[in-house]
Amino acid sequence: MGSPLAKYLDKPTEAAPLAVFRIFFGLMMVGSLLRFWANGWIEKLYLEPTFHFSYYGFEWVRPLGAFTYVIFLVCGLSALGVALGFKYRLSILTFFLSFTYIELMDKTTYLNHYYFISCVSFLMLFLPAHRYFSVDAWRNKKLAAYYIPSWTIDSIKVLLGIVYFYAGLAKLNSDWLFRAMPLKIWLPSNYDLPLLGTILQEEWAHFAFSWSGALYDLSIPFLLLYRKTRWFAFAMVVIFHVLTRVLFPIGIFPFVMIVSTLIFFDAKFHHRILLFLSGVFRIGKEKWDAVLLPKKKEKTTSMVKWVVALFIGIQFLLPWRYVLYPGELFWTEEGFRFSWRVMLMEKAGYAQFKVVNPATGNYFYVDNSDFLTPFQEKQMSFQPDFILEYAHFLGDQFKAQGHGPLEIYVESYVALNGRMSQPFVYPTVNLLNQRESFAHKTWIVPFQDEIKGL
Amino acid sequence: MLKKSFFFGILCLALWACSEDDSGGPASSGDSFDRSAMLVNWADNIIIPAYLNFGGTTQALESAVASFTQNPSEATLQEARSAWQTAYIAFQQVSMFDIGPAETVFFRNRLNTYPANTTEIEDFIASGTYDLSLPSTMDAQGFPAMDYLLYGLGETDSEIVAFYSTNASATNYTNYLVNLAQIANSLTASVVANWNTGYRDTFVSNSGGSASASVDKLANDYVFYYEKALRAGKIGIPAGVFSNLPLPGNVEAFYKKDFSRQLALTSLQAAQDFFNGKHFAGNQTGKSFKSYLDYLNTIKNGEDLALLINAQFEDARAALNLLDENFVAQIEIDNSKMLNAFDELQRNVILLKVDMLQALDVNVDYIDADGD
Numbered sequence: 112m113g114s115p116l117a118k119y120l121d122k123p124t125e126a127a128p129l130a131v132f133r134i135f136f137g138l139m140m141v142g143s144l145l146r147f148w149a150n151g152w153i154e155k156l157y158l159e160p161t162f163h164f165s166y167y168g169f170e171w172v173r174p175l176g177a178f179t180y181v182i183f184l185v186c187g188l189s190a191l192g193v194a195l196g197f198k199y200r201l202s203i204l205t206f207f208l209s210f211t212y213i214e215l216m217d218k219t220t221y222l223n224h225y226y227f228i229s230c231v232s233f234l235m236l237f238l239p240a241h242r243y244f245s246v247d248a249w250r251n252k253k254l255a256a257y258y259i260p261s262w263t264i265d266s267i268k269v270l271l272g273i274v275y276f277y278a279g280l281a282k283l284n285s286d287w288l289f290r291a292m293p294l295k296i297w298l299p300s301n302y303d304l305p306l307l308g309t310i311l312q313e314e315w316a317h318f319a320f321s322w323s324g325a326l327y328d329l330s331i332p333f334l335l336l337y338r339k340t341r342w343f344a345f346a347m348v349v350i351f352h353v354l355t356r357v358l359f360p361i362g363i364f365p366f367v368m369i370v371s372t373l374i375f376f377d378a379k380f381h382h383r384i385l386l387f388l389s390g391v392f393r394i395g396k397e398k399w400d401a402v403l404l405p406k407k408k409e410k411t412t413s414m415v416k417w418v419v420a421l422f423i424g425i426q427f428l429l430p431w432r433y434v435l436y437p438g439e440l441f442w443t444e445e446g447f448r449f450s451w452r453v454m455l456m457e458k459a460g461y462a463q464f465k466v467v468n469p470a471t472g473n474y475f476y477v478d479n480s481d482f483l484t485p486f487q488e489k490q491m492s493f494q495p496d497f498i499l500e501y502a503h504f505l506g507d508q509f510k511a512q513g514h515g516p517l518e519i520y521v522e523s524y525v526a527l528n529g530r531m532s533q534p535f536v537y538p539t540v541n542l543l544n545q546r547e548s549f550a551h552k553t554w555i556v557p558f559q560d561e562i563k564g565l
Numbered sequence: 566m567l568k569k570s571f572f573f574g575i576l577c578l579a580l581w582a583c584s585e586d587d588s589g590g591p592a593s594s595g596d597s598f599d600r601s602a603m604l605v606n607w608a609d610n611i612i613i614p615a616y617l618n619f620g621g622t623t624q625a626l627e628s629a630v631a632s633f634t635q636n637p638s639e640a641t642l643q644e645a646r647s648a649w650q651t652a653y654i655a656f657q658q659v660s661m662f663d664i665g666p667a668e669t670v671f672f673r674n675r676l677n678t679y680p681a682n683t684t685e686i687e688d689f690i691a692s693g694t695y696d697l698s699l700p701s702t703m704d705a706q707g708f709p710a711m712d713y714l715l716y717g718l719g720e721t722d723s724e725i726v727a728f729y730s731t732n733a734s735a736t737n738y739t740n741y742l743v744n745l746a747q748i749a750n751s752l753t754a755s756v757v758a759n760w761n762t763g764y765r766d767t768f769v770s771n772s773g774g775s776a777s778a779s780v781d782k783l784a785n786d787y788v789f790y791y792e793k794a795l796r797a798g799k800i801g802i803p804a805g806v807f808s809n810l811p812l813p814g815n816v817e818a819f820y821k822k823d824f825s826r827q828l829a830l831t832s833l834q835a836a837q838d839f840f841n842g843k844h845f846a847g848n849q850t851g852k853s854f855k856s857y858l859d860y861l862n863t864i865k866n867g868e869d870l871a872l873l874i875n876a877q878f879e880d881a882r883a884a885l886n887l888l889d890e891n892f893v894a895q896i897e898i899d900n901s902k903m904l905n906a907f908d909e910l911q912r913n914v915i916l917l918k919v920d921m922l923q924a925l926d927v928n929v930d931y932i933d934a935d936g937d
Binding site for chain 2: 296297299300301302303312360457459460461463468473475476477478489524525526529531532
């Protein structure tokens with residue numbers, strides 16, 4: 112086992128960066144769950160709607176009434192456990208499962224950053240993030256270690272690199288680069304910002320933001336990796352995410368990304384953070400380090416290596432699945448999710464469902480607000496898988512009301528990146544005859560324009 | 566050291582940015598479209614004058630109802646009816662402004678939930694005890710209930726007058742009708758007072774771009790009104806668009822009968838005038854959705870959306886003008902014309918709700934969840 116790969120996998124590095132990552136990640140998750148709860152979103156997004164949009168294959172994941180609060184509580188407590196490094200494996204497993212369950216309950220709320228958190232927590236299941244500066248290490252001296260395999264920290268860097276780089280690749284299209292869309296729609300409405308407000312009305316500013324955004328996403332992973340550009344890169348990270356936070360309703364994601372990129376810094380930097388924390392909590396860090404330092408390095412079991420390698424491999428491939436589908440990706444959204452296509456398009460739609468009695472030809476329209484919240488209706492109106500799922504729900508609903516045999520059609524219009532709205536689904540297709548699958552949805556009216564690029 | 570203080574500086578910046586403060590600052594001037602000026606035009610030239618005008622008509626309605634009930638006769642009944650008609654038309658010009666004080670008191674629902682629930686109304690009159698501030702009584706008050714009480718109680722005018730004079734429960738009928746007119750007037754007076762004493766400034770100064778800012782809220786209210794109250798309420802629902810069979814009983818001003826088209830046309834005109842920023846009094850126009858779209862179009866070089874929307878308003882009006890002035894009759898004679906009018910109105914729902922809201926970057930209602 113003298114190959115470069117084997118050597119790499121055994122190469123040790125200080126555990127401090129991973130410990131800091133674990134602590135901050137856990138704390139940010141606690142914070143964001145509290146914020147979610149305090150904003151009343153559990154009630155509003157998961158308990159108030161009577162119907163929930165499911166991910167294909169995960170129809171069994173549903174909100175559980177008042178018990179949903181318990182899931183959030185468990186999720187929050189496990190995040191705290193992760194931060195503390197208390198029963199770490201159990202905590203991170205619980206966190207991964209509960210957080211992912213929450214995200215799977217209703218795809219209306221899909222956000223790339225939620226998916227990012229699921230990905231990170233899955234990866235962390237296999238990382239020795241509790242070996243250093245954790246309750247577990249403090250209680251179990253055999254577990255404690257000053258050094259961990261270097262690949263464990265690199266795997267997080269790779270994941271972060273994928274997020275940025277793929278977000279950058281996704282911007283390499285004619286709408287983003289040559290029409291400055293959707294920023295041309297989004298930026299002017301920030302007219303009331305001091306200083307920036309006036310600039311954001313200018314067309315050159317829209318192009319400047321578009322191009323620099325793409326450049327930023329594509330280059331930042333490399334600038335962070337290279338020691339000499341690291342501080343510059345981090346300054347860019349902060350400026351970029353602060354700007355997105357100011358300009359868009361983007362929640363805590365900018366903060367998560369800023370803090371996550373700290374992992375690119377060397378161990379010395381993280382020791383300083385830990386020293387600071389030790390000071391605050393009166394933990395004798397130096398004494399600890401003295402005990403740990405001479406400890407020999409860890410070896411990783413090969414199963415873990417395989418799982419992580421497979422996971423990273425999937426991350427590299429998954430965003431490309433869209434090339435298997437015909438038609439414009441932004442229009443059909445087949446292969447759009449789980450691909451780091453962040454803040455990429457402005458899309459809005461209108462879907463009016465028609466319930467037809469095939470025997471008599473009689474029909475009536477559905478008032479979507481009878482079944483959906485405004486948020487759900489908005490998301491449903493331009494995403495084909497939502498439209499289909501909702502159509503089947505309506506079919507079941509009206510059959511149960513004794514409407515007998517029926518057919519469901521939709522008259523829908525969608526506007527994409529400032530284009531005039533166009534018909535979206537063929538109004539002559541009975542949606543009850545269509546089934547959800549990974550196959551291309553032939554009942555979507557092809558996009559009547561062209562967006563070039565990736 | 567420099568590096569560290571720089572790092573500290575940007576971290577502070579990050580913390581500041583991530584704190585949940587997105588209160589709208591004052592509007593900047595310059596070349597950009599002045600949303601504040603649009604809000605001022607809306608408030609001072611359209612909304613407040615429309616409410617003042619409506620307030621005058623509810624005042625007149627209250628006195629006409631009072632003189633009718635104090636001195637019931639076919640002549641005073643006609644006067645009360647005519648005051649009701651004037652007020653109902655004026656209501657169509659304020660109904661869409663369901664924001665601020667109007668939203669707080671459920672203005673539209675309390676004044677115009679139809680069809681009126683006549684069973685409930687008769688029960689209330691018979692018992693003489695009711696609380697019209699309860700949400701469950703929305704369909705027992707307002708213009709639709711007065712429609713029933715002024716037009717629907719009997720076949721002939723003299724039969725109707727008898728309910729307020731010789732009927733065993735005449736006092737109860739009188740009290741109920743008076744009560745409804747008073748509520749309509751006092752609700753309107755309170756909304757007008759609120760606009761005049763503070764809400765106007767709140768409305769105008771909330772000129773930011775967040776979901777709770779005035780432009781975003783009123784844009785949503787406006788589209789909601791057009792889609793639900795005008796398109797669905799006045800045409801779609803009675804034409805049976807949302808049910809198996811037409812529902813002529815759900816026509817606005819069901820008992821007055823030959824009034825429904827005029828109400829719908831007034832509502833459509835008010836919606837179009839608001840879109841164009843036309844002053845309530847006079848033909849002058851100010852900053853509006855239209856001028857905002859025109860301004861954004863100079864950035865976007867897209868299609869002239871404002872032109873398309875105005876053209877569609879005209880098409881919808883033409884389709885409404887093809888209808889009988891009594892929608893009940895129209896539904897019975899030829900419902901396809903009603904369906905046609907619905908389709909014409911529907912086309913503008915797409916232009917307003919999808920294209921206009923996207924162009925203005927206004928999010929669809931009350932969604933304060935994160936984006937990414």
